[in-house]
Amino acid sequence: MAVILNLETATTNCSVSISKDDNIIVLKENNAVNYSHSEQLHIFIKEALQEASLSFSDLDAVAISKGPGSYTGLRIGVSSAKGLCFSLDLPLISVPTLQSMAHQIKLNSGELVIPVLDARRMEVYSCVYDVNNSEVRETRAEVINELSFKEYVSDNKVYLVGSGAEKCKVVLRHPNFIFNESVVPSAKDMASIAFKKYESKHFEDVAYFEPYYLKDFVLQQKKKKA
Structure with a gap:
């Protein structure tokens, strides 16, 4: 055990x-x-x-x-x-992180779940998973527009879950998109x-492992007063 x-x-x-x-x-x-x-x-x-x-x-x-x-x-x-x-x-x-979020949604055959974490403005971190919790599309940082994820929605439901679901809901209109921003x-x-x-002994190298930031961290500096 x-x-x-x-x-x-x-x-x-x-x-x-x-x-x-x-x-x-x-x-x-x-x-x-x-x-x-x-x-x-x-x-x-x-x-x-x-x-x-x-x-x-x-x-x-x-x-x-x-x-x-x-x-x-x-x-x-x-x-x-x-x-x-x-x-x-x-x-x-x-x-x-996105895979464990996808794991919270129980899917039927053919359905997909897209965990979306809020980034900034209309951007999200997202990935696409199937009913077996297998990755269908890799993790990306992307700006949401009316064409986002259109290739994944058809006759089956596509669940968009996480803090980025609210901004997705504003622009994605297909009836088979299901939004749930309460998933964390x-x-x-x-x-x-x-x-x-x-x-499977799939372990990380403790000395060299780093978080998956996806985007470079930018330190916001305060503007100098005139």
């Missing part, structure tokens, strides 16, 4: 779970707007271990949501995961993906 600590910090939801194989046994999370992952993450880790009656020595691996998402949130999560793996000599597993990345949806990677 594999005991895996799952960490999700790609958005405002600071989320920690512990799974045994692909079953979640403890979940601790807070999706408050004024979040502080740097303060909450380690508290949630300790509380989750206590609630599960486990210690750090009982862990077999650490799984981290790798992005895309918030630059700061991803840095905090990945740094914490790498620190645990180094100190405990544990393997590191990365889980694509959560450590509760990482377990099955992480366990499959654990079984």
